[in-house]
Amino acid sequence: MSKIGVQAMMLKDKFEELGAYETLKKVSELGYSAVEISQIPMTEENVQEIKRAKEDFGMEIASLSCNVIDEGVPGGNDALDTKFDKIVKDCKTLDVDLLRIGMLPFKNMKNKETALEFCREANKYAKQLKEEGIRLFYHNHHVEFRRYEGKFLLDIIAEECPDLDFEFDLHWVQRGGASPISILEQYADRTDLVHIKDYRIGEIPDEAFEALEAEDVETFYGYFTNIVEFAEIGQGSMDYKAIIDKAVELNISYLLVEQDMLYGRDPFDCLADSRDALYELGFKDLF
Numbered sequence: 001m002s003k004i005g006v007q008a009m010m011l012k013d014k015f016e017e018l019g020a021y022e023t024l025k026k027v028s029e030l031g032y033s034a035v036e037i038s039q040i041p042m043t044e045e046n047v048q049e050i051k052r053a054k055e056d057f058g059m060e061i062a063s064l065s066c067n068v069i070d071e072g073v074p075g076g077n078d079a080l081d082t083k084f085d086k087i088v089k090d091c092k093t094l095d096v097d098l099l100r101i102g103m104l105p106f107k108n109m110k111n112k113e114t115a116l117e118f119c120r121e122a123n124k125y126a127k128q129l130k131e132e133g134i135r136l137f138y139h140n141h142h143v144e145f146r147r148y149e150g151k152f153l154l155d156i157i158a159e160e161c162p163d164l165d166f167e168f169d170l171h172w173v174q175r176g177g178a179s180p181i182s183i184l185e186q187y188a189d190r191t192d193l194v195h196i197k198d199y200r201i202g203e204i205p206d207e208a209f210e211a212l213e214a215e216d217v218e219t220f221y222g223y224f225t226n227i228v229e230f231a232e233i234g235q236g237s238m239d240y241k242a243i244i245d246k247a248v249e250l251n252i253s254y255l256l257v258e259q260d261m262l263y264g265r266d267p268f269d270c271l272a273d274s275r276d277a278l279y280e281l282g283f284k285d286l287f
Helices: 008-018 020-029 044-057 080-093 112-130 153-160 170-175 180-186 206-213 217-224 240-249 267-280
Strands: 003-007 034-036 060-066 098-101 135-139 165-169 191-196 198-201 228-231 254-257
Touching (some): 003 008, 008 267, 034 254, 044 060, 060 080, 060 254, 080 112, 098 191, 112 135, 112 153, 135 191, 165 170, 165 180, 170 180, 170 191, 170 198, 180 240, 191 240, 206 217, 254 267
Parallel strands (some): 135 165, 165 191, 191 254
Antiparallel strands (some): 198 228
């Protein structure tokens, strides 16, 4: 059965401020009982606190996160090339069999071949992880909907990396110009994790109109073309009733509420608003 949970990336400051246990306690009090751990340092203390929260609150750990290559960024996810055994151990400790890569590294977005170099490396680790009973997922953004020789990069990755599964971020699918429902249908057999957040058109700021009054149309147009925002469920234009109905029909395991940017709001308030909207849409039984 599909379950709605939370993507912890949006709570990373809360994890640092309150600790893992107290943060997940608050998530549980909001009505969520599943969480994907991302951008949370997997120290021994945090792993044990996450485990304690799992046991005390009946919190399902939907998945953990990793990088493929250690790029030396402090505070990031553990990398498979340097901490493979530790990542596997953390999965076993938390009884997790789904592991996900958060994004294509910026340097690998240069062209088709640089993207595939990274993904083929990920596919190599996906094969190794299968031997440990763990599936590896690739999380998309919009760049995967760039076309090469008439084909989306996403489809090329799927063909070239058969052991790599997909975690679809449906806001980024829409931002890439594709249909969330069509993508879920196309890759149903390789998808068990989905990110849900809304797609909102924000306000054109006063600075843009000041530029326009100064006859700086180029600056105005820059603002005009960059007003898409990450929104709470129900605060944008995406049809989440139809999308989630389709995800349930396809038996996708976890639908994880996330917001990349909060625009000054408290993340717990954002999660509460998304929860309320999902309740109104009739999905309370998925929490």
